Amino acid sequence: MNENISEADPGKRARRRHRRRLSLAFAVSVAVALLATDSYLKSLPHLGFYLAGARWVAYTDQFDGFWRALEETDTAARLQGETHSPLQQWQLAAHEAMGVRPTPARWSAWFGRSLVVAGRDDGIGVCLRPGLLLRAVDFLSRLRGKASKSNGVSRHGDWFYAWRNGYLLASRSASAVVSLRKSGSVLERAALPEKRTAGLRWFSGRDGEIILTPEDGLPVRGWIAGESPDGNREAPAAVPDGPAAPRDGLAEFLSKPPLLTMAGTASEELSGLVFYALKCVPVYELVYQVVERSSRALPEGWAAPGLPFEFALTAVDTTEALAVPEMAYLTAALAPGYLRPLPPEAVQHEWGAFAGWIRPWAGEKLSVCAASDGAIQLITSQEPLMAELARAFANADPSARPSGELRLTLDWERCSGLVEELLLEAAGRELIRRRNREDVEAQYLPYLEMFRVLGALRLEGVFRDSRLDFKGYVAEVEAPTRSR
Numbered sequence: 313m314n315e316n317i318s319e320a321d322p323g324k325r326a327r328r329r330h331r332r333r334l335s336l337a338f339a340v341s342v343a344v345a346l347l348a349t350d351s352y353l354k355s356l357p358h359l360g361f362y363l364a365g366a367r368w369v370a371y372t373d374q375f376d377g378f379w380r381a382l383e384e385t386d387t388a389a390r391l392q393g394e395t396h397s398p399l400q401q402w403q404l405a406a407h408e409a410m411g412v413r414p415t416p417a418r419w420s421a422w423f424g425r426s427l428v429v430a431g432r433d434d435g436i437g438v439c440l441r442p443g444l445l446l447r448a449v450d451f452l453s454r455l456r457g458k459a460s461k462s463n464g465v466s467r468h469g470d471w472f473y474a475w476r477n478g479y480l481l482a483s484r485s486a487s488a489v490v491s492l493r494k495s496g497s498v499l500e501r502a503a504l505p506e507k508r509t510a511g512l513r514w515f516s517g518r519d520g521e522i523i524l525t526p527e528d529g530l531p532v533r534g535w536i537a538g539e540s541p542d543g544n545r546e547a548p549a550a551v552p553d554g555p556a557a558p559r560d561g562l563a564e565f566l567s568k569p570p571l572l573t574m575a576g577t578a579s580e581e582l583s584g585l586v587f588y589a590l591k592c593v594p595v596y597e598l599v600y601q602v603v604e605r606s607s608r609a610l611p612e613g614w615a616a617p618g619l620p621f622e623f624a625l626t627a628v629d630t631t632e633a634l635a636v637p638e639m640a641y642l643t644a645a646l647a648p649g650y651l652r653p654l655p656p657e658a659v660q661h662e663w664g665a666f667a668g669w670i671r672p673w674a675g676e677k678l679s680v681c682a683a684s685d686g687a688i689q690l691i692t693s694q695e696p697l698m699a700e701l702a703r704a705f706a707n708a709d710p711s712a713r714p715s716g717e718l719r720l721t722l723d724w725e726r727c728s729g730l731v732e733e734l735l736l737e738a739a740g741r742e743l744i745r746r747r748n749r750e751d752v753e754a755q756y757l758p759y760l761e762m763f764r765v766l767g768a769l770r771l772e773g774v775f776r777d778s779r780l781d782f783k784g785y786v787a788e789v790e791a792p793t794r795s796r
Contacts, residue, residue, distance in 0.1 A: 435487065
C-alpha cells in the first residue's frame with residue numbers, strides 16, 4: 313500500500329507544480345495587464361488643460377523625470393540644506409497635501425507624468441493625467457460616498473476636483489475647476505521642444521515663455537513679445553546654439569564685479585522691455601527712475617536708435633535716506649563736438665584722453681559725467697567711476713567698443729546682499745506696510761540666503777519675427793565650456 317502512495321506522489325507533486333505555475337503565470341498576466349492599463353491611462357494626447365484667461369501657465373510632460381534630473385544638478389547641491397529653497401517649500405506643501413513624503417516615483421505612481429499649473433485672479437488650477445491607482449481610489453471613494461459631489465465637481469478635504477477626457481482637474485477654488493472643465497484651453501505637447509524640460513508662459517501685456525532644462529547651471533531659452541530694433545520684422549541671425557558668448561564687456565574694465573550688466577543696440581522696443589522688467593522688480597525700478605532723471609542732463613540723441621551700448625550697475629549706496637546707484641554707460645562716439653555746448657550747470661572736465669563735462673545732480677554721489685575720446689563715449693553717475701573707466705580704456709583694444717550684441721548678466725550674491733540692505737533700511741524707517749525689522753528678518757531674509765549660492769544669471773538674445781529670443785543660464789557658477 314505504501315508503494316502505491318509513493319507511486320502517486322510524483323503525480324501529485326507535478327500537479328501542484330503545474331498549479332503554482334498557472335497561478336504565477338496568471339499573477340504575471342494580471343500585473344502586466346495592470347501596468348499596461350496604467351501606462352495607457354497616463355499616455356498624453358496633449359499636455360493637459362489650463363484656465364482660460366490665465367495670467368501664467370507652468371507645464372512639463374515628465375514631471376518625475378524633470379524632478380530627478382533637477383535633484384542631480386549642481387544648483388540643487390548648492391541649495392541643499394536651505395530650508396527656504398523652492399524645492400524644500402514645494403516638498404513640504406506636497407507632503408502636507410498628500411500625507412506622505414513626495415518622491416518622483418510616488419508622484420508618477422499616483423498622479424502620472426505630466427503636470428500643468430495655471431493661475432488667474434480667482435485661483436490656481438492644476439491638471440494631471442493619473443494612472444490606474446488614483447482612478448481606483450477615486451472610484452472607491454465615490455462608491456462609498458466619501459467624496460462629495462456637486463455640479464460635476466467633487467471635493468476631497470480643501471481640494472475640489474473633476475475629470476475631463478481622462479485628465480484630473482484640481483484646485484482649492486470650485487469656480488476654477490468648473491472653468492477648467494467647461495472652457496479650459498488645451499496645451500499641446502509641441503509647447504515643449506525636449507523631454508524632461510519645464511516651461512513657463514505668461515500673458516500680461518508682453519506675452520513670453522521660458523523653457524528650463526534640469527542641467528548644471530540651469531540652462532534656459534525663451535522669448536518675449538517685442539519688435540526688431542530697426543523696425544524690420546524679417547529674422548536676422550538667430551541666437552546661436554550653445555552657451556552664451558564669454559565676453560563681459562564693461563565688466564572687464566571695472567575694479568569690482570558689477571551687480572548687473574546689459575549690452576545691446578539702443579531702440580524704443582528694447583527700452584520698453586527694460587522698463588517692463590524693472591517694473592516687476594522694485595529695487596531696479598529705482599535705478600530706472602534715476603537713469604531717466606539723469607538722462608535729462610544729457611544732449612538729445614545720447615541713446616539714439618541703432619547705437620550699440622553697454623550698461624553696468626556697479627553698486628548702490630544705501631547709507632543715505634535715498635539709495636543712490638552707481639552706474640556706467642558706454643556707446644560708440646557720436647559726431648565730433650557732440651558734447652558741446654555744455655548743459656546748464658555743467659562744468660567742463662578732462663580725464664586723460666577723454667574730454668567732456670560734469671553736471672552735479674545730488675552731490676558728489678550723483679553727478680552726471682559725460683566724456684569721449686573720439687572712439688567711444690562714456691557716461692557715469694559719479695566722477696570717481698568716470699576717472700576709473702577713463703584710465704582703464706586708455707590702452708583698451710578697439711574690440712572694447714560696444715558690439716551691439718544683446719547680453720544680460722546679474723550677480724545673484726551681490727544683488728541679494730543689496731536687497732537685504734534695502735529691506736532692512738526700509739523696515740527701520742517704517743516704509744514697509746505692516747512689517748517691522750523683525751518681520752523682515754524672519755519672513756524675507758531666509759529666502760535671500762538661497763539666492764547667494766546661485767552664482768550668476770547670464771543671458772543673450774536677438775530680436776526676430778516681432779519678438780526677442782533669448783537663452784543662457786539662470787545659476788551659472790563656473791562657466792561651462794563655451795563655443796561661439
